[in-house]
Amino acid sequence: MNELQPQKQNDACLDRGLLVSLRDGELSAGERAQAETHLASCPYCSADERSMRTASKEVYALLAFLEPSPAEVPDTTLAFSALQSKLAEDGEERHAVRASSAQSKIRSVQSGKPGRRSPWWIAVAAVVVLALVLLPNAGALASEFLALFSVRQFQPVSINPQSFRNGIGEDLQNFGDINIQSGNLNSIQHPNQKQMEQDLGFKLLLPAQLPPGVGHAVQFTLIESASGTFTFSAAQTRAYLKKTGQGNIAVPPQLDGATYAINLAPGVIINYGNSCQSNSQSTSPAPSILHVQGSQEQSAGTGNQGQQNTSGSPSDITSLGCSGGTPFYIVEMPSPVIKATGKASLKDLLDFALSLPKLSPGARLLLQSVNLATGEVPLPIPPQVQAQKVSTHGVTGVMMTDSSLKLGAVIWQAHGIIYAVAGATSNGAQLLASANSLQ
Amino acid sequence: MDMSSDIRSKSIVTASEEEPFEAVFKRYYPLVYQLAYRCVGQRDEADDIAQEVFLRFYRTPPRATVEGERRAWLCRVATNLGLNAMRARQRRVTYEGEASNVPVPEEAAQLNPEQQVIAREQAELVRTILAELPERQQAYIVLRSAGLSYAEIAQVTGVAPASVGSLLARAEREFRRRYHERTTATKAE
Secondary structure: OOOOOOOOOOOOOOHHHHHHHOOOOOOOOOHHHHHHHHHHOOOOHHHHHHHHHHHHHHHHHHHHHOOHHHHHHHHHHHEEEEEEEEHHHHOOOOOOEEEEEOOOOEEEOOOOOOHOHHHHHHHHHHHHHHHHHHHOOOHHHHOOOOEEEEOOEEEEEEHHHOOOOOOHOOOOOOOOEEEEEEEOOOEEEEHHHHHHHHHHHOOOOOEOOOOOOOOOOEEEEEOEEEEEEEOOOOOHHHHHHHOOOOOOOOOHHOOOOOOEEEEEEEEEEEEEEEEEEEOOEEEEOOOHHHHHHHHHHHHOOOHHHHHHHOOOOOOOOHHEEOOOOEEEEEEEEOEEEEEEOOOHHHHHHHHHHHOOOOHHHHHHHHHOEEEEOEEEEEEEEOOOEEEEEEEOOEEEEEEEOOOOOOOEEEEEEEOEEEEEEEOOOEEEEEHHHHHHOOO | OOOHOOOOOEEEEOOOOOOHHHHHHHHHHHHHHHHHHHHHHOHHHHHHHHHHHHHHHOOOOOOOOOHHHHHHHHHHHHHHHHHHHHHHHHHHHHHHOOOOOOOOOHHHHHHHHHHHHHHHHHHHHHHHHHHHHHHHHHHHHHHHOOOOOHHHHHHHHHHHHHHHHHHHHHHHHHHHHHHHHHHHHHHHH
16 A cells, blocks of 8 residues: 555544554553554554554654754753853843852852952963854854854863963953953852752762862852953954054954853852861952962963962962861863854954964964864963873863972863862872762 | 842742743753754754743743643744744755755764765755645644654644644655655656
């Protein structure tokens, strides 16, 4: 029987709709029994049913081509952050607002003035801005709402701080305006891990194994939401090019006004020590984070020593809230989400930056070190830091150690969350064991 | 800061329950995204559509008295926006000769180049045929292929649950007929 021309022999015969319902298990028990009884005795319907099943198999095999692979489904937490960002742009919600489930209070973020911008934020901005410049899907940037990008992997890149004139972000700052709106830090002792997780919107991983000498008291410090934008300015760029003797280089007109927005969802710093202060709900001033990031950024190495002014010494990092024992920290934060709007393609911007003969060698090296296909961004490693790729939690991360300062960190990204385990130890094996024990 | 401006804590109120917006988003985003993706086949575009669905939901929550109605509303808007985008692209391809620029899905990226081309062409062919079907048939097929039950399809499309089997059968048959028509014509060329 031709499936395309079903024939009904008599009133008791099953129409195609009934057969499809039977196939999909959508008939009631009574209807099903009746249909099956009829099929057992009617050769026409039985043939029709077989034909229908063959046809269905073909149809749904074709429709399977439309399914997204698991890897193509965006992380829900990141998608939610992007929606927050969108609402913020539309003026329906101030950026990066969030509720503290601990105290049922809403905390707003502070506008980051240049003078108050923390080195931690400069570091994050540097990484994010680099990622910005390297957004994938450059060809798709011709419409209003264009692309989302999140950091997925880190690639250690050895750099010489001297190869940057004014820090990693120097060249980008000459092309337009960077506006960082950074969040507060809030030291909150959450006796309940679930409470903290509710606050953050993702599951916290805690170490089953701590390096020797690390105390078991714990304190959580909340990193509030933050956001930033970079807007390309043709006038600013021309002025910079003229000033640096590159006035003969043309600025692609479509770059003017191109804007890239970054959104960072709330994260947490988990601090271990022999004892921790009970400064619940107190807003820590930005300097407290500087010390934490002193250990990590020494490793991450923004190369911007002049602006950072953080020693990164083990004694400094104890001021976050816990004291006694070997300082030890875990940072967990969603990958930055970056949205591009404007008329220019990111490739245009990247090509333009790389075409400048006087681009500092350090910036050039980093820009060339990004893998657009995998979301890999460079992790600048200064000379005194040893870095190597490591495998942890089924993904590739980077372990960095500084034996002169006895500092070390392991950083990786999994399931849309960036994890960093850092401490006052340069024993990589111990750090990696702790990183692997996160559960 | 006004508490009501926090989308995480904004409550979506129905006659029977009150639930934070964030919880609704996290529960339904994967489904909404999947429906959109089936229509457009591009991660960024599907995510844009999913975001638009939830923006509408946030701005004007549907008057749902039971959970199923909320789910149906989200699926309806996602399918409508997705199919609109699919048809719009199809029109551009047909009338303006716009080249198909659908990236190779990540999963397909692991195939060899020849297999990638075949997978991409097949997905495009399926969407082209889908876009040619009557609009309601497009919806039945997309919703069913995404795993919705007949009762859910009925709720999304507004037809009687008992009619879904027949309507789906007709849509499948029409899809298959057009597929064979097209592939036969291609072979003849």
